Amino acid sequence: MEYCLEVIKENDPSGFLQISDALIRRVHLTEDQWGKGTLTPRMTTDFDLSLDNSPLLQSIHQLDFVQMKASSPVPATPILQLEECCTHNNSATLSWKQPPLSTVPAEGYILELDDGNGGQFREVYVGKETMCTVDGLHFNSTYNARIKAFNKTGVSQYSKTLVLQTSEVAWFAFDPGSAHADIIFSNDNLTVTCSSYDDRVVLGKTGFSKGVHYWELTVDRYENHPDPAFGVARIDVMKDVMLGKDDKAWAMYVDNNRSWFMHNNSHTNRTEGGITKGATIGVLLDLNRKTLTFFINDEQQGPIAFENVEGLFFPAVSLNRNVQMGFSGRLKSNLSEFSLFIGRKEPINCHRRHASHRAPGP
Secondary structure, eight states: HHHHHHTTTSSOOOHHHHHHHHHHHHHHHHHHHHHHHHHHOOSSSSOOOOOOOOOHHHHHHHHOOOOOOOOOOOOOOEEEEEGEEEETHHHEEEEEEEOOOSSSSEEEEEEEEEEESSOOOEEEEESOOOOOEESSTTTTTTTEEEEOOOOOOOOOOOOOOEEEEOOOOOOEEETTTTTTTEEEEEETTTTEEESSOEEEEEEEEEOOOOSEEEEEEEEEEEEOOOEEEEEEEEEEOOOOOTTTTTTEEEEEEESSEEEEETTEEEEEEEEEEOOTOOOEEEEEETTTTEEEEEETEEOOSSSSSSOOOOOOEEEEEEEEETEEEEOOOOOGGGHHHHHGGGEEOOOOOOSSSOOOEEEEEO
């Protein structure tokens, strides 16, 4: 291109004619060289591809194929054994079995109860046992119960619904099963004392979670001016200290001259007036108003002891070897509007062939 520019600058046209042929040849040569170097593909579009599928075939040959068995059916619907189902106080015992001709085994059972007020059903027990006692139900309430079986395949249909009526009036005694080892029981567990000089706790067998409840205890022996405590407690209250020392008990402790209320080791409301042999202590648990009130010899002792109490409570006392007390069976006429809970042994119409599982109420 530079050569052509120089030629064009010449004033004499004849000079261009002298080199025209050489210029044309040079241009053609340059064009050929440029085209071969830039426009011609440097590699072919064809190529060879080899795939090694031997590892894949080897993995396929190593696979194990298992033929699955057909799913087994669900178990048959359990049958409630009505002759072994019963209620006692606020507990209900239910018993069931598989139909006699059932060929499909059950791996377990699911027991459901409603809330005693026509509400939804809730599971209260899941397991392999065929008998279960449900504790902590409401008094004077009607519950509906049903049971179903299950295995790996699924669950059966529900059994027929069983209607259970809890007791209108509670009958209870002291509970040896949950008491401290130093507590001594007598009179069909209606009377207790203690072998230790330290305070020990014992609970009643029946728990309350709803309604208005009143019970009385009589001091059968009172020596050396001890200070026994009366009240209510959770099932897991400390048993080796005075009632009210922890946050699981609400109590009144009293000596021969005065009383105090105590919860979580907090002492309040010192009140004049004590106890002697033959004194009667009344406990009024009003779960409708969420209050706890105490009485000594028919007279209210101090103000309302505790408010905002709710949950499941058991009658409770603490005492040492200088005290003996028991449940009283006297009906208080001035408290007749309340449900009276009398310490008394009541026959239970339950024919139990073996021990049952125990479960809390819904």
